[in-house]
Amino acid sequence: xxxxxxxxxxxxxxxxxxxxxxxxxxxxxxxxxxxxxxxxxxxxxxxxxxxxxxxxxxxxxxxxxxxxxxxxxxxxxxxxxxxxxxxxxxxxxxxxxxxxxxxxxxxxxxxxxxxxxxxxxxxxxxxxxxxxxxxxxxxxxxxxxxxxxxxxxxxxxxxxxxxxxxxxxxxxxxxxxxxxxxxxxxxxxxxxxxxxxxxxxxxxxxxxxxxxxxxxxxxxxxxxxxxxxxxxxxxxxxxxxxxxxxxxxxxxxxxxxxxxxxxxxxx
Amino acid sequence: xxxxxxxxxxxxxxxxxxxxxxxxxxxxxxxxxxxxxxxxxxxxxxxxxxxxxxxxxxxxxxxxxxxxxxxxxxxxxxxxxxxxxxxxxxxxxxxxxxxxxxxxxxxxxxxxxxxxxxxxxxxxxxxxxxxxxxxxxxxxxxxxxxxxxxxxxxxxxxxxxxxxxxxxxxxxxxxxxxxxxxxxxxxxxxxxxxxxxxxxxxxxxxxxxxxxxxxxxxxxxxxxxxxxxxxxxxxxxxxxxxxxxxxxxxxxxxxxxxxxxxxxxxxxxxxxxxxxxxxxxxxxxxxxxxxxxxxxxxxxxxxxxxxxxxxxxxxxxxxxxxxxxxxxxxxxxxxxxxxxxxxxxxxxxxxxxxxxxxxxxxxxxxxxxxxxxxxxxxxxxx
Numbered sequence: 001x002x003x004x005x006x007x008x009x010x011x012x013x014x015x016x017x018x019x020x021x022x023x024x025x026x027x028x029x030x031x032x033x034x035x036x037x038x039x040x041x042x043x044x045x046x047x048x049x050x051x052x053x054x055x056x057x058x059x060x061x062x063x064x065x066x067x068x069x070x071x072x073x074x075x076x077x078x079x080x081x082x083x084x085x086x087x088x089x090x091x092x093x094x095x096x097x098x099x100x101x102x103x104x105x106x107x108x109x110x111x112x113x114x115x116x117x118x119x120x121x122x123x124x125x126x127x128x129x130x131x132x133x134x135x136x137x138x139x140x141x142x143x144x145x146x147x148x149x150x151x152x153x154x155x156x157x158x159x160x161x162x163x164x165x166x167x168x169x170x171x172x173x174x175x176x177x178x179x180x181x182x183x184x185x186x187x188x189x190x191x192x193x194x195x196x197x198x199x200x201x202x203x204x205x206x207x208x209x210x211x212x213x214x215x216x217x218x219x220x221x222x223x224x225x226x227x228x229x230x231x232x233x234x235x236x237x238x239x240x241x242x243x244x245x246x247x248x249x250x251x252x253x254x255x256x257x258x259x260x261x262x263x264x265x266x267x
Numbered sequence: 268x269x270x271x272x273x274x275x276x277x278x279x280x281x282x283x284x285x286x287x288x289x290x291x292x293x294x295x296x297x298x299x300x301x302x303x304x305x306x307x308x309x310x311x312x313x314x315x316x317x318x319x320x321x322x323x324x325x326x327x328x329x330x331x332x333x334x335x336x337x338x339x340x341x342x343x344x345x346x347x348x349x350x351x352x353x354x355x356x357x358x359x360x361x362x363x364x365x366x367x368x369x370x371x372x373x374x375x376x377x378x379x380x381x382x383x384x385x386x387x388x389x390x391x392x393x394x395x396x397x398x399x400x401x402x403x404x405x406x407x408x409x410x411x412x413x414x415x416x417x418x419x420x421x422x423x424x425x426x427x428x429x430x431x432x433x434x435x436x437x438x439x440x441x442x443x444x445x446x447x448x449x450x451x452x453x454x455x456x457x458x459x460x461x462x463x464x465x466x467x468x469x470x471x472x473x474x475x476x477x478x479x480x481x482x483x484x485x486x487x488x489x490x491x492x493x494x495x496x497x498x499x500x501x502x503x504x505x506x507x508x509x510x511x512x513x514x515x516x517x518x519x520x521x522x523x524x525x526x527x528x529x530x531x532x533x534x535x536x537x538x539x540x541x542x543x544x545x546x547x548x549x550x551x552x553x554x555x556x557x558x559x560x561x562x563x564x565x566x567x568x569x570x571x572x573x574x575x576x577x578x579x580x581x582x583x584x585x586x587x588x589x590x591x592x593x594x595x596x597x598x599x600x601x602x603x604x605x606x607x608x609x610x611x612x613x614x615x616x617x618x619x620x621x622x623x624x625x626x627x628x629x630x631x632x633x634x635x636x637x638x639x640x641x642x643x644x645x646x647x648x649x
Contacts, residue, residue, distance in 0.1 A: 066632055081640035105633060116647035119612075120640055121620075122633065 004259050005058045006251025007044060007074060008083065009036045009067030012103030012131055013216060015248040016043035018051050018058070022090075022256055026051035027245050032103075036067025044073065060259035062251040066104065078254055080247045081107055081120050087250030088212045089115035091238050097207035099198060099227070099235070100247070101217035103131040106198055108205050121205055129197035131216050133166050134223075137190045140173050141183060145220075151187045152222030158188035164197050191222035198223075199230040210236045218243035272482050273463075276470035277514050280319060280352050288314050288475050289355060294422060297353055297387070299344065299371065300362035301533055301561065302395040304553040306438055306543075307415055309476055310430035311422065317472035317534070318353065319512050320344045323626055328382075332374035333367070338596045339625040340510055341371045349378055349385050358389030358421070360414075364510075365565055365599055389421050397567045399559040408554035415550070431549035437476060439542045444483045445471065446540040451487065452528045453584045456496035461506070461527025465517045468535050472512075497526050502645050505586035506530035507577060507607070509593040509600040510625075519631065520590060523638035529584035531562060531577055532592075538562050538576060564603040573603070574610055581616060588617040588645050590638070594625045617645060 003025070008015040010032060017027045028046045032039045040063065048055060055073070063074035064083040071077065084100045089111055098109040106129045110119040123129045138145035152158075159176050161169045169190070176186050194217070213235050217223055219242070228235045241249060276282055289295055296308055297318040308315040320343020323329075328349035329342025347353060363369040372392045379386025394410055396403035415426050445468065451457070452464055467486055471479055504525045506517065511532040520527055531537050541560055544552040562573045581589060591607060593600040604620050611618045619641040623630055 066636065069635075079636050079640035079643055081636070082643045117640065117644040120637075120644070122637060 002256075002259070003053060003057050003059060004252050004255035005044070005047070005061040006083070006248040006253070006255055007040050007061060007063050007065075007071055008080065008245075008247040008251055009040050009043075009063070009065040009071060010080075010103050010216075010247075011066055012135070013244060014039040014043040014065070014067075015245050016040075016047040017245055017248040017252045018047055018053065019249075019252040019256060022253065024241065024249065024252075025053075027241065027248065029242065029244055032067070036065075036070040037072055040067065040071040041073070060255040060262065062255040062258065064247050064251045075255070076258060078251065081109055081122075082117055083247045083250030083254065084214050085109045085111050085117050085250065086115060086253050087246035087248070088214055088238070090249060090253055091240050091246065092210060092212050092236050094210040095212045095236070096209060097202075097205070097211040099202055099211065099213045099218075100215040101129070101131060101194075101198060101213070101223070102215045103135075106130055106201060108198075108202050108207070110205060110207065119205065121201055123197070123201060129164070129194060129201065133169070133194055133197075134190065134217060134220065136166055136170055137173055140170055141177070141186060141190075143183070143187075148187050148190060149220035149222040149224075151184050152191045153184075153188075153225070155182070155184040155188035157182075157185050158192055159185050161189050161193040164193055169193060188222060188226075191220060192226045194223050195226035195230050198227055202227070202231055207231070207233065209233065212236050212238055214238065214243050214246035216244045270482060270485070272474070272478075273466045273470040273486070274514075276474050277466035277512070278321065280321065280347065281355070282473060284475055284478055285314065285316060285355065285473070294357040295355060296358040296360060296389075297356040298360040298362065298393075299368055300364040300393075300395070301537065301563065302362055302364070302557055303360060303393060304411060304557050306431060306434035306549075306553060307411070307418060307426065309434040309437065310426045311418055311424050313357075313418075313422070314475055316356070318344050318347075318359070319473070320347055320626060321512060323347060328378065332378060333370070336596050338365075338367050338509075338594045340594055340597075341367045341374070343626050344371060345374055345378060348375060349382055351385070353387075354384070356387050358391065359387045360391045360393050362393045363395055364563070365597075367596075391417065396558070397565060399561070399566055399569065404554065404558060407558045408551060411550055411554050411557075428549050431553070432545055435543045435545055435549055435552065437480070439545070441471065441476070441480055441483065442540040442542060444480065444487060445536055447487055448483065448490075449529060449536050449540070449584075451490050455503075455585055456499045457503075457526060457528060458493040458496050459490045460497050460521055461504075461530075462514060462518045462521055465527065465530065465535060466514055468530075469512050469514065472534055501526045502588065502642050503528045503584065503586045505577075505581050505584060505589045506532055506535065506592070507589055508532060508591045508604055509597045510534065511592065513626065516592070516623075516634075519635060520638050523635060524642050525638070528586050529580055531580060533563070539580075564599040570603070570606060574607060577607065578611070578614060578616070581611075588619065588641060590619050590621065590641070592621045592623060595622050617641075617648065 063071040063077040068077035329346040361372040512534040
């Protein structure tokens, strides 16, 4: 049996991917609940149903994400840093650097030509530079977080947020809403503030091309464009799948390798 | 049954052995820095204990005296002193380990005015130069001599050169034992976890000397007799950086699948445990040892020596990677870790830098993810 799975339980979203011979068969993204085990089970049930497979058909499953230790059905768990690197390299083989912005943290990862993890750095400070920052700002703006990116692209006069602290930036956004600044300008300011924070982390690593962005925030074009501008580097799009799935794809790829090794060991 | 003496000492401030020492008429002096020659207090028949900020549940007092952008270590010490955890000490010595630690002197004195009973009856500031050479030696030696005089005056005792030599000899025995313990950790595979070794090293800073020496000898003999190694396959990691007496940090690194085989953090086995000269003037010998033997980045201009010491210890312990941690807002180790990361990378030694608050691991999940990823990174380099 060559069918494997990867399950990535993040702080905001849980992702599951099923692969057969390194080909994605099915995938789902659901909102994470308070209990990682339940979120993981729900995502797996959905992805199995989508693929028409049964849990017994999965020969190996790797878990990742902050809730990885709590997933009961995985054979093994690996850090999301390794999984995002693996997934990005698979989807864009020229990848040498990955910027993953998830719900509660941001990671910058360097890979060698074989996709091995060479170095990584994560944000240490707070919620700024994470998906949670955008979530908070979107709520204040009363728009879905998914609209922050496209809306910001039409901005002509982006606002500047004086602080990257989520709490102070929120106060700044409210001030600008009350000053009747156009929503697109506020969105552009929010995205640039986010990109500013992440670029500091990225610049500390002297990234090599090609650079990919993964995680939910990679879907926000405003942040991606601002980040590319601030770093002075191009960021390659991941087109094959939703970039939020990359960690789960990486986990499934590790599952594929591990399943192969298990099979070899048995024969 | 395994003794819990070291584990208790590593995780508790109020220790029965220290209480017992006091009940027998002994005086206990708390101190904050490895630049204080503890032999002076042993020579005086007193017990020096290193002050710690462990188990703080709030920083409401620490935050009142320090600003927000300050390392949480002195805040935690102040918090513990302010909530009565150090009511048992007869004196405290504050040292200028860094600016935030130097400010502890002012903050604690002010707290003593504001919260009755929190300032020990003897509260002493011990200045240490930021260079281990030239005029600094004379300055430091004069400070050590003044400290001896002030201790004699305050506690109405006399400290002779012979008392000092005996204290030096006793501490040299402990230094040698700590070195021996370090050598056991260098073995591949090792028979002692980093957590067990680290608790023994932390205990050194708080337990009465004779009790400690006896228990350390017992531990070393026990480790030598062990048949089952910790693991043949676990990655061997070295811990460097800011002051650290957090057993949970080492435990968490090891729970991720590593074994911590050495450390240069304050409270750990910082350096090579060199012996203090017992011949000649004991005060000069102590001044020479304490001022020139340290690899603390508070000392100006000795980065190459510190790098070389770290590299030597990494090689000696056969560590496969280094975790360099610094407490948030620790300027000294924050900047030093950046340089070390660059230079270790050039030497092909993988490193992971982390920044964290002092004390309870509130960031446990995020740290664990980084430890896991670092170990996975090392796996790919095999």
